[in-house]
Amino acid sequence: MTIPSHSISSVGRRTNLVSNTFRLLGTAVVTSLFLPCSLVLAQQTADNRYPDALPTSGIIGVGVASLPKYQGSDETETKGVAILEYHWANGIFVGGDNNTLIGLQYELPSKVQYGSALGIDVGRKESHSRALAGMGDVERKAVFVSFIRAAITDQFSINSSVQIGSGNEHKGALLKLGAAYAIPLNSSMQVSLNVDSTLANDSYMENYFGVSATQASTSRYRVYKASSGLRDVSVGVRLSYQINHDWSVLAAVSSTSLASAAKDSPLALQANTQQVLFGVTYNLK
Template sequence: MKKLLLIALSAGCGAAWAQTPAANPMPDGSRDMYAGLGVQSAPRYAGASGRRLAALPVLQVEWSNGVFVSGMSAGIHLSSAPTVEFGPLLTVLPGRDEAGSGRGMDGVGITEAFNAASEPVEKNLLASRARLDGLDHIGLRVQAGGFANLYLTPRWRLGASLLGGSGRERDGARLELGVQRLAAPFGERHRVSLAAGITVVNRHDNQSYFGVSREEAARSRFAAYDAGGGLRDAHLGARWNWTLHPSWMLTSNLQVQRLLGSANRSPLAERSTNLTVSTAIAYRF
């Protein structure tokens, strides 16, 4: 059986480098593909106290020429060296609306759909869903850049990615640095991966997602706040893959994120530490 590819869940938090599957040499013209569906519980936005439950698509495809699609990321493995991986990377970053959640490609909100169908809607529910009322809407963004991974051992790797294109004016940039333990076996059917990392952003990115302009302060409940660049967060993650059948797998993910620096001091940050959990079933084609 081919090496088990790491499953990346779309809309998952965490380092972009951790979403790049390990290079998997295959016969020319072949591919390896997983697709499935699950559910994710996550904060409405980084630092939010409220949570949202969303349907979560799972998709991972890798072709023999090095091209891969992994969740909301796509890239190309350009290196042929066994201990080094690098190449271009594209990722989709969900938008943020007045409720603090993105729309469209970041998953279908189950709680939102239920509430929309329920009448009458309570006033306190409306208030909780519009926690960012008065702030500018940030649309979905496509980030472009590159990734690089260095294997310390066959199961341990250091990773980095640098991506630009986030924020209101698409002038934000993010650097992700981390370390990952790949697919430690527990019996014949279980694999666990561990990851830890940090996110460094420029001022434009941090101001877009954690700052409050004077214009926004005038029409919202928040005071004006300038968020500078620098270290934005540290995060820890664990992924458990359970092989139910040669073609079926249950994949579950847990991530803890701790806001730091200007992001943690922002009036938008209701909680310094957030937890994201998800589980999905995937079929291998």
């Protein structure tokens, strides 16, 4: 399943470069909406994480996950999660990765899939952890996601996505790059190895890792200016087992390492965190 203080001159130029890059990516994303076009869910096709997903089909299920309370937290929480994904042959899909609500995907004969979706950035609640006292909330926001994935071989795939609109000012943007390698163990079981990295613009970094003068006066942290750049790198292993035609179980473990300005933030109490997921799914026809 699952990708970072300014100096006045050099870092300013770097920030402008990254910001311009995100603007260009955003333009490409909007353009892709009008290109002609079938579907994949981020965790269910090109990256082979759910190998049995078929056109006009999907899955529904429940699971339990252990994960950090927020990005960089040294506290973990265990909670139940819903697993839902369904897609149609015309390219429309619901559910999936990036907290996707609904989207549209196109597929090329060369096993390249691309599309766009409406998703949710879940934000961050101050009340969720004592470490966030005085920091205020990062509001939940609807975000626009555009993605492209390519199956290089039957087992190896690469993927990328752009997310725009997160943060209290709707200006946060993420660029995610990843690769996955699927290893069939037998007709019912498969292991998938995944590597992902995430870059963030300065607005996103300021919302999630920065500490403003106002926040410094109400929290235990010093003022910190979080610059754009690499937010984190993660590696993961996912095991899926098909019990029968209808039911499957899955287990996933991933480790994420904060990088650059994210790691140096006073909010990053732990730079390396782990996530664990166990789930049971039912195939929908």
